Every structure is written in structure tokens, then in C-alpha cells.
Amino acid sequence: MSDLNSSARAYTEFAKGIWKENPVFVQVLGMCPMLAVTNTAINAVAMGAATLFVLVGSSFLVSLLRNYIPKQVRISTYIVIIATFVTVIDYVLKAAAPEVHRDLGAFIALIVVNCLILGRQEAFASRNTVKMAVADALGMSAGFAFALLCLGGVREILGSGSLFGISLFGPNFEPWVVMILPPGGFIMLGLILFFFSWLEQRARDRRARAALEGGA
């Protein structure tokens, strides 16, 4: 495979995570952090960044070591690798950004059990070269962070009347408190999934119609 080809493929692997195979909107993975920490946009960004670190680090290492790990113990090895990265980011956040760490609380440690991460190791990183694995991990985490930000942004705007802590509507805005409570998370996630499926469906219909007209 030429360099150009490989770069093009790496780009494809990156891009699919953001839209076509978005971990949240399409694969519906990582729902626990998705619902739990998205009551403000800043928490969503911090969670997205922590997941990116863990996913890219784990994919890199798993792909690098893929030929040395016996398949009978591969899952346990992946979990050790993932848990190590999660613990590292846990300590680093605690030292560098204690407020963020306090807000995200236990959900940093729970990145270990985010199916998105183990899923990418098993489905992708363990079967592909390091370059592809990192491209895939970057794309998937970007897609995950994008989804977190969609939900966190909307919930913070409606639930607190602000975005990234900056007040948007002035003191007369009556916040929809339900939006920052767990039910608001479920309601908003449902609406967002609905919206993205509708977009996808519409694009599919248009493609089908174009193909039909082209054939006629």
C-alpha cells in the first residue's frame, strides 16, 4: 500500500468515527458518561478529553503489541492497559484540575468500563496497524466528544441559561431545572438521537431517490 493510499485510509478511519459510525449517535455506546456528566458543557469537554487520552493511548499500545498478546488472555491484557491509562488521567486531573475532577467524580474511574474503549480494542486496534488504530481512536473519541458536547451544551443552555459558565439570557431567564437533572439527560438524549436518525434517514432517502432517477 502506497503512502498516499495509507494516508487516505487513515483519514477515512478517522472520519467515520465522527459521523458515519459515531459511537453515540450510531453505535449507542458509552451511555453512562453520556448521561451522567453532560449537565454542563465544560464537564462534557473534560470527559471527552479524558476519554480521548485513554482511547488513543490504549489503541496505540494494543495495536503495537497485537502480535505478542496470546488471544486467550487478550481481553484481560486490554483491560490492564485501559485501567492503567484511566488511573493515570485520574491522578493527573486531580493534580492539574481539581475542580474538574471534583465535578466528574467517579465517572473518570468509570471510563474503564466504557464499552466504547474496549470495543475499539477488540474490533479495531487488535487487527490493524498502529497508524490506523490511532486514526480510528482519534476519530471515535472526537465523535464521542462531539456527542457529549451536543448534549452538554443543550442541557446547560436550557437548564442553567448559560454556556461554558457564561450567562446567555440575563437574570430574567427561568432555567428548566429538569434539564440538568437525570430525566432531562434521558429526554434530551432521546431527542438528539431522534434528530440524528432523522438526518441520516433523509440523506438515505435522497440517495435512493437519486439512484432511482439516475437509473430511469
Added chain:
Amino acid sequence: MSGEASSARMIATLTVAGLASGLLLVGVYEITKPIIEANNAAALERAVFQVLPGTTSMEPIVERDGALAIGSGSKDEEELDTIYLGRDSAGTITGYAIPWQGTGFQDVIKLIYGYHPARGVVVGMEILESMETPGLGDKIFKDASFLANFEALAVEPTIVPVANGAKTEPHQVDCITGATISSKAVVKIINGGNEHWLGLLPEGDPWGARPEAPEPTPEPTEPTP
């Protein structure tokens, strides 16, 4: 990856993975530990200065078997055996900052409040940790008018929560509308802290003048028999 790997190889793989992971984590822990401790100490100091207005220096005071002595107690925050004596720049006692905790609406609320012994009032309160409902219960630390209740709150005979706007006595606290449980929890925690500590606090200033430079806290020499 194809074929059956031997048991030895599997064990070796997992051992190497575990060892490498352990070594890395020890390294990260060692690097971040002093920073995390400094962060915690800074947060505590900020909280003490916050709840005791005018404070410029603080000393930990530990309770052992019902007696108070200068020095830090258990590192375990759950122990609640340490309070903090605050002084202003002239060396006068600004009060004692007392960490205490209790059950809130969702989970344990940890707070610290300042008590001025000569005036017999609570002079400030800050929530250290809480899981109260965002938007409602979290007003216990976001709502300035609720926090204002604790700027000169008499502790005698006991602090009483009342409906919002009904405060007439210096020992009453206006609850937050919509967050009565959280407001009452805060009052209950402060009453609990008072019950434990106020009887122990000495009159006047037996702690001696403030040292010129903040001395390192002496290690407890030996456990009280």
C-alpha cells in the same frame, strides 16, 4: 496470535502487563502526590480564611480524648478530630473553623464553618463537598442570600431553620425555597458540630501568641496514654 499459546506464555504476558502497569502507576502517583496534597491544603486554607473573615494565619488544633492541643490529627478526613484556629494580622483570634459533615438530600454533605467564641456566633460557612441536586440543593453553596444567614448566626439556644423570609431571631436560618431538605441538613450539621466542639473550646486565648513565622506543625510526640 494463531494457535494455542502455552500457559507459560499467557502467564508471562499478564505478568509483564501487570508489572509495567504497576511501575507506571507508581511513577505517576509519586509525581502527582505532592501536587494533589498541595491542592488540598490550599483548598482547606482558602476555606478557613473564607469562613473566618479577617484571618491571615491558621493553626490546626486536634482533639484527643476530650482535650485540645495544637497539632494536626488524623490525616483521614472522615475522622473530624481537627479544627482550625484563625488569627488576624494583629494576632487576635478570629475564630475556629470547624469541619463537620452529615446526611444531605442525596449524599453526605461536608462543610466547614467559622465560629467566633467571644461573640458566640457562626461567622461563615462553606460547603466542601456535596452531591445535592444541581439547580435546587446546590443553592446551599451558590445562593448568596442563603450564605448570608451564616455571617452572624447565634448558636444559642440552637440554630433553627425557618421558612424563607420568616427569619426574625439571630439564631434562625432562612431556608431556600425548593431546597428545604438541603437547607435543614446544613443547619443540622452545624448544630451537630456545635454540640461536639463548643463544650471543648477554651475561653480566651490559651494558645499563646502567634509565632512570628508560621512554624511547621510539631509532630505529636507520643499518643496520650
